[in-house]
Amino acid sequence: SDVCSSDLPEPFWAVTVRGTMAVLERPDHMPVRFVIEQDSDDRAIRYQGDGFTLTATEGPCSDGMSDVLWSDRVQIAFGEGTLKGCGGVREDMREEPR
DSSP: OOOOOOOSSSSOOEEEEETTEEEEEOTTSOOEEEEEEEOOOSSEEEEEETTEEEEEEEEEEEOSSSSOEEEEEEEEEETTEEEEEEEEEEGGGSOOOO
16 A cells, blocks of 8 residues: 655655565655564554654544645655655545435
């Protein structure tokens, strides 16, 4: 599953998780890749790797730059510090129940 996030306030950042790889992208930086494994519990989804932890907890979460609500609050901790933002599913992108 993919997790994307943006920091509050700027600068924008994004983390994409695919399988056992997380990619951190930020403006003016080279993308950084981390090998991760999922370590979740009832309260949070956690991806952990060498010098990298991503924690997603149930929202709702506002990105602060629009009225969009995301399904999860996201925090990443890595060598350069901690970034906080939103992720998961955008509320306005959810499929209507049929």
